[in-house]
Amino acid sequence: MPEIPSKDDPRTTFRYPLRWRIMDALNNGLDRFWPARMSPYTGWALIMPALLLVGLLVLGLFEMAESSLHTLDRATFLPSEAYTLENYQTVIESATYGRVVTRSVFAAGLTVFFTLLLALPYAYIMVRTTSSVVRKTLLVVLFLPFFIGQVVRAYGLLIILGTTGVANNALGLVGIEPIRLLFNFPAVVFGLVQYMLPFAVLMLAPALTAIPRETETAASSLGANWLQSFRHVVIPMAKPGLIGAGLVVGTLALTDFAMPAMLGGGSQDFIANAIYDQFFRTADQGLGAALALLLVVLGSVIVGVVISIFGAGTLGMGGKK
Amino acid sequence: MTNQIAAQNSATQSPREVAVRASHVTMDFGGVLAVNDASFELEKGRFLTILGPSGSGKTTLLRMIAGFQKQTAGEITINGKPVDAAPPHRRSIGMVFQKLALFPHMTAAENVAFPLKMRRFNPRQIAGRVDQFLDLVKLGGYGNRRINELSGGQQQRVAIARALVFEPDLLLLDEPLAALDVKLREEMQLEFRRIQHELGVTTINVTHDQREALVVSDNIIVMDGGRIQQQAEPVELYRAPENPFVAGFLGLSSFVEGTATADGNMQVGDLVVQGEPADDFAAGTKVLAAIRAEQIRLAGTREALGNCDMKLEGRVSDTIFEGERQMYVVEVGALSGATFRVYHHDPDSFGLFHVGDTVALGWNRRDLKIFSPAA
């Protein structure tokens, strides 16, 4: 056996590399600046910036709430002095806003459904494939739209779905007259699904990776065919991922602005579009703020209900069932 | 309750009927021969263990038998039909996986009911059957527990019940006990044996634990490097290993090298060592002899050894206390310094010998096996 020199043997001493010295110096400096007895507070110190940001948001919300309690004086174009709930009354009594809210919620629901329906097989194949070429291709295809951005993508859809676009050209080949594919509700949902798909796949992939391959092999050895194994094993075990992805997709869709604006052509407004109009077109801050708060409440209630039904644990946050 | 099943099974079972047959099965993972030309037969209702060190191809062989992987050459039939004649979910094979692969979102009873639902059992009989099999694995009353509310051994039992509840033709076990502690493992080994006897289901078990193989099996296959080294019943396998690998893998053996003599013994230097040839080999060829630690007798003097075919002197070079017995490492000068590991468990003589002591070794001719060295 070769002799191993002891630690103090002169043969084992050597010059410290510069990088080690720098790291050591930094460590020493840090020790002085943030002594060990402060370590219980390290966690708090690290989340301080995030807390500040969230705090800022809450502050904004309060401001918003305050301004929602003043109506716009049409004569002076200034907010009224007195506090009033009139803005909320306007929103609640308006049939237009009722339609906008219903449309937003309905579209968000449809988007969640279709997005998950498409994302689940996509993520499943991406996770389970044995070919690294397939996996990489699927990943690249997934990430490409991220680099393009929502507005450009919506514009691309405008071109593709337009009366002289690829879609209608293809229909023309089989002898179907050009039809209006744009500026209607399905177009907006289509655009939203297309936009949300990458988010959903990226959220589902880890959930599916966490399901051992052997569990599925077991299901098939126990008599489950492919569909049954998916239904009884994969989907229930991927439930946290599905709910998480559903919540993200749902809230993003509910609050979306660009798709209804561009693919809806003004006829398919969501709540965000209505808010935009009040803030930047009519300059009715109060009404805009009331609508905005309504959106916040609506979103929170939906998320709250989903979490209370399925438990925070299903989001992978370690909560109890 | 389970007796009914046992009775059914033993009635349908005529003796010596072959359940599983593998002929010249090879699995080539792009140059790595995980399983190399394996052939064996397993009779209906028997318990076979595939034993071998890590990486010897046990799991690969089992997965091919289950039909989860297609062999690159050879054929595997179950009850006369090729395994892959039907898709996995139509085969009648129950499997317990190394990591159990229980369904965490279901209760123990739901796990056991799963194969019954998938296999279209009469829904009115499912609950009764689930209870019956939970009782069989001694988990009566635990049906409503979730999987993560059960201990390791209990989860093990759920996995067994789940694999057996649909009365498969064949039960496959891939080292399901490897993760358990020794006591629980030994308990579960006996449990396997009991359940297998009760149901009479043909079983193939994979393990690298030689004790488990000897305890539970009717028949053992020893694998190494993808090849089947020997297939035999436990006692025969232990008593009559066919090659040095098997001799070394089961029990604790000491090896001595030498040359073959004309009468089938072995010569080391001037000394002729009496032994039992395990193969045919020509005089003068190099051979390897093996003897088990418990088959060597140890005493202070040759006279004290009593009746032995072979007696030698050696020097104690190490003593190891193993609790129920003492192990001595003895160096024998006459065999050009070969070392022997010897178990000694005479209750009166614990610690009798010390490092440096001269001792006498003895054994009987039939206990020393002589092999031609690894082909």
Ligand SMILES: Nc1ncnc2c1ncn2[C@@H]1O[C@H](COP(=O)(O)OP(=O)(O)OP(=O)(O)O)[C@@H](O)[C@H]1O
């Ligand atoms: N999918 C695979 N691709 C390439 N080589 C593989 C594959 N699966 C197994 N092998 C190789 O085949 C050999 C046998 O593997 P196998 O899993 O059958 O061993 P084992 O006997 O079950 O070992 P263990 O006791 O550690 O589970 C190993 O050398 C392994 O590296």
Ligand SMILES: [Mg+2]
């Ligand atoms: Mg293995």
